[in-house]
Amino acid sequence: MSPEFEDLVAIVTGGASGIGAAVARELTDRGARVAALDLEPGGAPQGVLGIKADVSEDDSVRAAVQEVADAYGRIDVLVNNAGIGAQGTVEDNPDDQWHRVFDVNVMGAVRVTRAALPYLRRSPAAAIVNVASVAATTGIPQRALYSTTKGAVQSLSMAMAADHLREGIRVNCVNPGTADTPWVQRLLDSAPDPAAERAALDARQPHGRLVSAEEVALAVVYLAGPSSGSTAGTALAVDGGMATLRLRPPGETRK
Structure with missing residues (x-):
């Protein structure tokens, strides 16, 4: 059996670390030729083409996408994963930070998609997967700005799905x-009690632990692959049930 992604070319933004690197590795393992667009592409996994790109700069994005097309002759899959975080309530972040996080998390996906669309339209297996967050659908304290941008990414995904499905994307x-x-590890390191903060984050998810980057990557690759050809306009949660489940506290007896 041939690998599912054999002969396909994928771009993963933020592909040199964290979830993006896990996605790039999984796609490579399944036969894709992968380019990781990143501010620091040196961390791209083995076998992945690392390209320096800033998703907040249109010229940088267009040059990077063109480099992928020149190197491989096609683009079939785009994973918009690059993003930055923010903490605070609605009154804590100044305007320039709101603009900056929107520029990366939302407009970054817009810029890369816009540059890749002419190539995706020519692909027989075109797919775009945007990485949003449980924060798009669930109220999380101290995440007003971040949650707003991820909600926008989910809404953007649905609009893009409607616009481009009949183009074969x-x-x-x-x-x-x-x-x-x-990024989460940096938050933990800055906490007054990192161990207690880690325990609180683990407990916040019904299955009792943080989600692994590899688990997210497997979901991304499923949605990006030809075998999910009838899946479009979907938001797939990989959150241990955080958005939807309300379990009793551990040890509490049923009444």
């Missing part, structure tokens, strides 16, 4: 829960 998104990534 499937669009979906994945909503990870709190994942074990470098």
Whole structure:
């Protein structure tokens, strides 16, 4: 049996670390030729073409996408994963930070998609997967700005799915829960009691632990692959049930 992604070319933004790197590895293992667009592409997994790109700059994005097309002759899959975080309530972040996080998390996906669409339209197996977050659908304290941008990514995904399905381009998104990534580790390291904060994050998800980057990658790759050809306009939660389940506290007896 041939690998599912054999002969297909994929772009993964933010593909040199965390979830993006896990996605790039999984796609490569399944036969894709993968380019990781990243501010620091040196961390791209083995066998992945690392390209320096800033998703907040249109010229940088267009040059990077053109480099992928020149190197491989086609683009079939786009994973819009690049993003930055923010903490605070609606009154804590100044305007320039709101603009910056929107520029990366939302407009970054817009810019890369816009540059890749001419190539995706020529693909026999075109797919776009946007990485949103459980914060798009669930109220999480101290995440007003971040949640707003991820809600926009999910809405953008649905609109793109409607716009491009009849062009042969499937669009979906994945909503990870709190994942074990470098960004979350930095949050833990800055907490007054990192161990207690880690325990609280674990407990917040019904299955009792952080989501792994590999688990998110498997969901992304499923949505990006030819075998999910009838899946479009879907938001797939990979959050241990955080968005939908309300379990009793451990040890509490049923009444």
